Structure formats: C-alpha cells, structure tokens
Amino acid sequence: MAQQNEPITVIGAGLAGSECAWQLARLGHRVVLREQKPEKKSPAHQLPGFAELVCSNSMRSDNPESAIGLLHAELRRVGSVILSAADLHRVPAGDALAVDREHFSAEVQQRLSTHPNITVVAGEVTEVPAGLVVFATGPLTSQALTDALAPHVGEKLYFYDAIAPIVADESIDHTIAFRQSRYGKGGGDDYLNLPLSRDEYARFVTELRTGAKVTPHAFEEPKYFEGCLPIEVMAERGEETLAFGPMKPVGLMDPRTRQQPYAVVQLRMEDRAGTAWNLVGFQTRLTWPEQKRIFALIPGLAKAEWVRMGQIHRNTFLDGPRLLARDFSLKNSERLFFAGQITGVEGYVESTACGYLTALAVHARLTGTAFAPPPGETALGALYRHVTGEAHPEGYRYQPTNVVFALFPPIVGRFKKAEKRVQYARRAVTHFDAWAPTAPHPVAPMPSPAPARAEA
Numbered sequence: 036m037a038q039q040n041e042p043i044t045v046i047g048a049g050l051a052g053s054e055c056a057w058q059l060a061r062l063g064h065r066v067v068l069r070e071q072k073p074e075k076k077s078p079a080h081q082l083p084g085f086a087e088l089v090c091s092n093s094m095r096s097d098n099p100e101s102a103i104g105l106l107h108a109e110l111r112r113v114g115s116v117i118l119s120a121a122d123l124h125r126v127p128a129g130d131a132l133a134v135d136r137e138h139f140s141a142e143v144q145q146r147l148s149t150h151p152n153i154t155v156v157a158g159e160v161t162e163v164p165a166g167l168v169v170f171a172t173g174p175l176t177s178q179a180l181t182d183a184l185a186p187h188v189g190e191k192l193y194f195y196d197a198i199a200p201i202v203a204d205e206s207i208d209h210t211i212a213f214r215q216s217r218y219g220k221g222g223g224d225d226y227l228n229l230p231l232s233r234d235e236y237a238r239f240v241t242e243l244r245t246g247a248k249v250t251p252h253a254f255e256e257p258k259y260f261e262g263c264l265p266i267e268v269m270a271e272r273g274e275e276t277l278a279f280g281p282m283k284p285v286g287l288m289d290p291r292t293r294q295q296p297y298a299v300v301q302l303r304m305e306d307r308a309g310t311a312w313n314l315v316g317f318q319t320r321l322t323w324p325e326q327k328r329i330f331a332l333i334p335g336l337a338k339a340e341w342v343r344m345g346q347i348h349r350n351t352f353l354d355g356p357r358l359l360a361r362d363f364s365l366k367n368s369e370r371l372f373f374a375g376q377i378t379g380v381e382g383y384v385e386s387t388a389c390g391y392l393t394a395l396a397v398h399a400r401l402t403g404t405a406f407a408p409p410p411g412e413t414a415l416g417a418l419y420r421h422v423t424g425e426a427h428p429e430g431y432r433y434q435p436t437n438v439v440f441a442l443f444p445p446i447v448g449r450f451k452k453a454e455k456r457v458q459y460a461r462r463a464v465t466h467f468d469a470w471a472p473t474a475p476h477p478v479a480p481m482p483s484p485a486p487a488r489a490e491a
C-alpha cells in the first residue's frame with residue numbers, strides 16, 4: 036500500500052467523519068482527525084465524544100428489505116465502525132436499530148483514538164487547512180468554518196429540522212402507559228404507549244396549534260424536511276394529520292380498555308435500562324415552557340420530568356450535484372472533499388454511508404486508481420446517485436434526503452408495493468456481490484437468512 040507523505044485531515048468526528056477516518060486508516064492512510072468537541076459544541080450536541088446521535092437514538096429499520104435496512108447491511112459488509120459499534124450497543128426497539136447513545140459514542144471514540152494511523156486533534160477548525168481535507172462538519176458546521184468555506188463553495192443552502200424531547204421513566208404514570216409494539220413487531224413490547232381519547236386528542240391538537248413557537252431569525256425562511264416535520268406543523272395541516280402520522284393507534288390495544296385508543300404517543304427507550312424515553316416523531320419548535328405545559332396534557336405525562344426538550348435547528352448543506360465532482364471533491368478546488376450531511380444526505384446512517392464513500396474516493400485519489408463506488412442498484416450507490424444528481428430529473432431542486440427506493444434505478448414491471456421492495460433488495464444484493472471484488476478492502480458476505488418483515 037502506497038503511503039501518502041502528508042496525512043489527510045478529516046474535520047469533524049461525527050458519524051461521517053468517524054467512518055471516513057476509520058476507513059482511510061484501515062486502508063493504510065494516515066489521518067489527522069480534528070474535532071471541536073469537547074471544547075466547543077453546536078447548540079444540538081451535548082456529549083463530549085465522537086459520533087453523537089443528536090436527536091433520536093434510532094438508526095431506523097434494520098430490515099434489509101427496506102432501503103435503510105439495506106444500507107445497514109451494506110455498511111456491515113464493508114466493515115463500518117459505526118454499524119459495528121451500534122450493533123454492540125443496541126437497545127430493544129422492535130425492527131429498528133436503536134442504541135445506547137453514550138456507550139455507542141464512547142465505543143467509536145475508543146476505536147478511533149487507539150488506531151495507529153489516526154491522530155486526534157481537539158479544537159475548532161476555523162480556516163481551511165493545507166493538503167487533502169475532508170469536511171465532515173455536518174448540518175451545524177461552526178460559523179467560523181462556514182465563513183472560511185464561503186470563498187470555495189460560493190453558496191450554501193439551509194433548512195430546519197426539529198428534535199424530539201426525552202422524558203425520565205420514573206416521572207411517567209405507568210398505570211396509564213402500556214408496553215407494546217405495533218402488531219407485536221420485533222420484541223413485542225419494546226415501546227411504551229400513552230393512549231388518548233378523542234377529546235384528549237382534540238384538545239392536544241388545539242393546544243399545539245395555538246402554543247407559542249420559537250421564532251426563526253428574520254433572514255431564515257423555515258424549509259422543513261418532510262420526513263421530520265415538527266408536530267405543530269403537522270397539527271396545522273389538519274385535525275387528523277397526527278392521528279394518521281406519529282400518533283396513529285393502529286396495531287395497538289390498550290390493556291385497560293381492551294380497545295384501540297383514538298390516538299397514542301409512542302415512547303422509545305433511550306438507554307438499555309429504560310431510564311429515559313424518546314417521544315417518537317415529536318420533533319417540535321414549541322418554546323420549552325409551552326412544551327412542558329402542552330405535553331403535560333398527554334395522559335401519563337402530567338408529572339413528566341424532561342431529560343431534554345425539543346429544539347429547532349439549522350441544517351447547512353451544499354448543492355451537491357452543482358458543487359461537487361464525482362468523487363465528492365469540490366469541482367473548483369479538488370483537494371477539498373466533503374462527507375456526510377453537509378453533502379445533502381439526511382440521517383445518521385446516510386451520513387455514515389457518505390463518510391465511507393468519501394474514504395473510497397480519497398483512497399482512489401491517493402493511489403492513482405479509479406474511484407468505483409458500489410453501483411446505483413445498491414443502497415450505497417443510490418445515495419451516491421443522489422449527491423451526484425444522477426438520481427434526479429432535470430430541473431430537480433436539490434434537497435437533503437434519506438435513503439429511499441425512489442433513489443434507485445426503477446424496477447421494471449408491475450409489482451405490489453411489498454413485492455417491489457423485495458425486488459429492490461434482491462437486486463441490490465446481486466449488484467453488491469458483483470462489485471465486492473473491486474473494493475479495496477475485504478467485503479463480508481450478506482448474512483442470511485434475511486428477516487421476512489418489510490417496513491417502509
């Protein structure tokens with residue numbers, strides 16, 4: 036393996052930067068990993084360490100017949116440090132891959148810090164360093180570095196996400212809450228459910244609509260990501276929107292009434308011991324006092340103690356297809372590479388995947404070989420198609436996205452929805468297997484048998 040003279044600088048030890056640094060290091064390259072924490076933290080980051088999951092502790096469905104589950108499987112096969120640490124610190128959450136965020140973060144940090152090819156340097160980066168650089172500074176890239184990047188990227192975009200609150204277990208009324216997963220999926224009782232009657236639901240929706248919200252700065256027009264809408268925005272869209280969205284009661288039965296409730300708030304375990312619970316889908320921009328007042332109306336939360344309140348935040352990302360070359364380096368400054376959410380992917384796992392792809396691209400540059408990412412039929416390749424613009428029609432306005440089958444080349448033929456997912460998943464495995472021998476590192480076989488349940 037040819038060694039470069041100068042180490043590669045990776046800025047940001049979040050999901051993407053950690054994965055990128057790890058993959059480069061295992062390919063034999065020296066890496067300087069620069070992370071502003073623990074000295075400086077964005078408004079959303081709280082932990083001192085690497086790979087922090089800033090909101091939900093879930094990496095979503097682990098079913099390899101969903102696009103995200105397929106991405107999990109592919110990342111496992113390429114030796115992802117993030118997936119490996121997640122598997123090690125998994126907490127029960129039905130079909131989802133959810134983790135104990137503190138142990139997960141500590142695990143990633145420990146593995147990176149002890150790798151002989153990685154040097155960790157703490158402190159905020161405020162200028163563009165010399166040499167080959169990977170920017171993996173995420174949706175909340177510090178202002179000083181954003182300013183330093185401006186001459187190179189010219190323009191950037193932004194939109195808003197909102198994060199969900201976390202409640203302490205001991206403050207929940209467990210005579211009202213009941214443990215159950217929808218349709219008994221996965222572990223069967225991984226979730227805690229708070230049932231609402233029709234009247235309780237109607238009042239809750241009214242309060243959400245009228246409650247005080249945090250006002251964005253005048254120069255920032257809120258542009259929400261559709262998959263992560265604040266609950267009050269959903270409430271404003273229609274009386275029943277929440278009851279058909281995150282508060283849908285289907286597949287659940289309240290053991291006290293032996294009936295399906297009118298609506299439910301579902302809580303997901305934050306840690307293996309179940310001392311804290313995340314309100315699933317309850318991202319919000321309500322002010323903190325309003326959150327406390329309005330969420331106390333939810334049966335079971337009258338005396339809630341909040342471990343963390345919901346928040347609003349900015350998401351900075353580049354117009355990938357316009358600014359980035361096919362190896363994720365800047366078209367006008369080819370020594371500067373980008374990885375993670377800043378390229379316009381959305382989500383923990385997608386950012387991790389992007390970190391992996393960028394590592395492959397940097398490796399190709401350093402070894403003078405062709406950069407050959409997994410083909411578009413795979414989940415990794417589909418994300419690549421998104422960032423490079425290949426997945427999008429002419430005139431598409433670039434927006435961050437999770438991995439979804441819509442990014443894959445379409446499956447030809449008429450299939451029922453569930454069958455189509457199976458087709459996408461099978462085709463992806465075939466193409467991944469064909470690509471595997473060209474990868475610059477060993478690729479593990481696809482584990483079998485795959486679970487049968489499919490989830491969107």
Ligand SMILES: Cc1cc2nc3c(=O)[nH]c(=O)nc-3n(C[C@H](O)[C@H](O)[C@H](O)COP(=O)(O)OP(=O)(O)OC[C@H]3O[C@@H](n4cnc5c(N)ncnc54)[C@H](O)[C@@H]3O)c2cc1C
Nearest residue numbers: 047049050051071090091160172173177375376382383386
């Ligand atoms: C508030 C919020 C809630 C979210 N909720 C979810 C969710 O529930 N589920 C989900 O899948 N995704 C969620 N996301 C998206 C999530 O952030 C990304 O999916 C993922 O964390 C992005 O990974 P990343 O590695 O690109 O960035 P990050 O994980 O944010 O990592 C970037 C790292 O760079 C560091 N950094 C920034 N600037 C500098 C600098 N100048 N010098 C040195 N270091 C720097 C930061 O400290 C950080 O450690 C949320 C994002 C935010 C902001």
